[in-house]
Amino acid sequence: MLLGKTLRNFFRKPWEAKIFLQQLEEIGVRSLPVVSLTAAFGGLVFGLQTYVGFHRYIGPGSEAYGGPIISLGLTKELIPILVGLMVTGRVGSSMAAEIGTMKITEQVDALFSLGADPNRYLVVPRTMASLIMLPCLTLYGDVIGVAGGFLYNIVMGVNRFVYWRNTLLYLELWDIFSGLIKAVIFGVVIAIIGCWQGLKAEGGAEGVGRATTRTVVIASISILILNFFLSRMLPATLGG
Amino acid sequence: MIKIVDLHVSFGNNRVLRGVNLTVDKGETVVVIGQSGSGKSVLIKHIMGLLKPEKGEIYVGGVEICCLGEEAFFHLRRRFGMLFQGAALFDSLTVEQNVGFGLERYTEFSSGKIKETVKESLAMVGLRGIENLMPHELSGGMKKRVGLARAIAYGPEIILYDEPSTGIDPIRADAINDLIIRMKKDLEVTSVVITHDMVSAYKIADRIAMLYEGRIIEEGTPQEIKNSKNEIVQQFIHGKAQGPITEW
Numbered sequence: 284m285l286l287g288k289t290l291r292n293f294f295r296k297p298w299e300a301k302i303f304l305q306q307l308e309e310i311g312v313r314s315l316p317v318v319s320l321t322a323a324f325g326g327l328v329f330g331l332q333t334y335v336g337f338h339r340y341i342g343p344g345s346e347a348y349g350g351p352i353i354s355l356g357l358t359k360e361l362i363p364i365l366v367g368l369m370v371t372g373r374v375g376s377s378m379a380a381e382i383g384t385m386k387i388t389e390q391v392d393a394l395f396s397l398g399a400d401p402n403r404y405l406v407v408p409r410t411m412a413s414l415i416m417l418p419c420l421t422l423y424g425d426v427i428g429v430a431g432g433f434l435y436n437i438v439m440g441v442n443r444f445v446y447w448r449n450t451l452l453y454l455e456l457w458d459i460f461s462g463l464i465k466a467v468i469f470g471v472v473i474a475i476i477g478c479w480q481g482l483k484a485e486g487g488a489e490g491v492g493r494a495t496t497r498t499v500v501i502a503s504i505s506i507l508i509l510n511f512f513l514s515r516m517l518p519a520t521l522g523g
Numbered sequence: 524m525i526k527i528v529d530l531h532v533s534f535g536n537n538r539v540l541r542g543v544n545l546t547v548d549k550g551e552t553v554v555v556i557g558q559s560g561s562g563k564s565v566l567i568k569h570i571m572g573l574l575k576p577e578k579g580e581i582y583v584g585g586v587e588i589c590c591l592g593e594e595a596f597f598h599l600r601r602r603f604g605m606l607f608q609g610a611a612l613f614d615s616l617t618v619e620q621n622v623g624f625g626l627e628r629y630t631e632f633s634s635g636k637i638k639e640t641v642k643e644s645l646a647m648v649g650l651r652g653i654e655n656l657m658p659h660e661l662s663g664g665m666k667k668r669v670g671l672a673r674a675i676a677y678g679p680e681i682i683l684y685d686e687p688s689t690g691i692d693p694i695r696a697d698a699i700n701d702l703i704i705r706m707k708k709d710l711e712v713t714s715v716v717i718t719h720d721m722v723s724a725y726k727i728a729d730r731i732a733m734l735y736e737g738r739i740i741e742e743g744t745p746q747e748i749k750n751s752k753n754e755i756v757q758q759f760i761h762g763k764a765q766g767p768i769t770e771w
Contacts, residue, residue: 384614392573396573396600399624
């Protein structure tokens with residue numbers, strides 16, 4: 284219900300532009316350090332395991348064929364999930380805590396009494412900012428992650444030209460794009476769950492704590508489950 | 524102006540209101556008294572439309588509010604101002620932005636006019652030069668007065684006060700009482716006030732209604748309430764621990 288109402292309000296005035304811009308900064312810019320770190324180490328470890336796999340099962344010299352696998356795995360699966368989970372922990376929980384505190388201190392009622400629809404004032408700008416910033420963070424994470432995988436392989440002596448040629452030959456734009464589609468959906472899921480839990484918080488500080496915990500648990504599980512079904516639903520390739 | 528007919532409200536198994544009937548005429552100040560937890564705040568939140576009744580009707584200006592569409596409800600809320608029990612100031616906004624919040628949404632005022640009106644509203648509650656402070660920099664009493672300034676800033680016809688004098692020193696509390704009386708005399712504002720402060724109730728009320736066990740058990744002028752034969756009313760207005768009310 285909250286999702287339906289929020290999506291309808293996307294196209295209705297008045298827009299809370301100031302809050303929307305604040306949320307873009309909060310969700311996007313302030314998540315950059317944590318996304319950089321997780322994407323870099325995600326890429327490095329993916330590069331490491333792929334290198335080990337090729338080296339052990341195919342044979343020395345075959346590691347350069349790991350490039351497309353690393354890039355595909357990162358852009359389609361690992362980076363969208365990592366970004367989704369990181370933003371859930373950092374932003375989803377803070378949305379639940381902030382809105383939950385507003386709810387129990389009657390600030391949500393005050394919004395209503397002063398002519399501001401709490402959905403348009405609180406939920407819409409957060410959801411809109413989240414659905415815009417999640418793909419941006421994912422694209423940024425893709426670059427960092429792929430660079431991490433590449434770096435590990437280069438350090439291990441893999442031929443950089445063969446690595447890149449294989450990567451560019453087999454990685455499709457759709458692979459990156461399908462990861463971004465997932466990120467848009469994860470963005471909506473995180474914001475809606477954070478706001479929903481905040482708006483239904485009751486019972487003082489304990490209630491706010493519960494809302495925060497529930498947001499992290501529900502959103503994280505939803506992301507992992509949705510990711511599987513999205514991977515099944517989205518075509519593996521557009522190349523035919 | 525406001526008519527509440529057979530209002531029933533429950534939260535789970537807790538039946539908070541069990542058939543409240545109350546009428547408030549235009550320009551009248553009605554004070555609702557009752558024990559903590561007796562449902563007074565729930566009552567005014569229903570008048571404001573913040574909560575939906577389980578059963579019963581609420582009329583404002585002859586219109587039943589529960590069935591109004593979004594647009595009509597927005598225009599109805601424009602007629603109300605509400606002072607919340609804990610002031611409910613927006614933490615992330617300055618005092619000026621808090622007081623100007625309703626003005627921005629309910630009026631076509633320019634930003635200069637909004638600033639001017641905010642200053643005037645703050646001056647009416649005895650506050651000056653605090654426009655740029657954040658709510659966490661204010662004392663409890665100051666927050667309450669900023670909340671009151673916010674409620675009256677856009678000139679509502681009906682003001683709902685949830686314990687306006689709680690947390691304020693007696694002199695300031697009396698100044699708030701005078702402000703409520705002035706709003707009624709000068710602007711013909713209709714007021715519903717919830718309070719435990721009987722000194723304040725006697726001073727500002729045209730009528731006092733006592734809420735007990737989910738119903739209005741006594742209603743009348745301050746003098747009629749003082750002379751009430753109802754032992755529950757007498758125990759409450761004199762603040763005695765001994766009497767028919769045994770649950771505290």
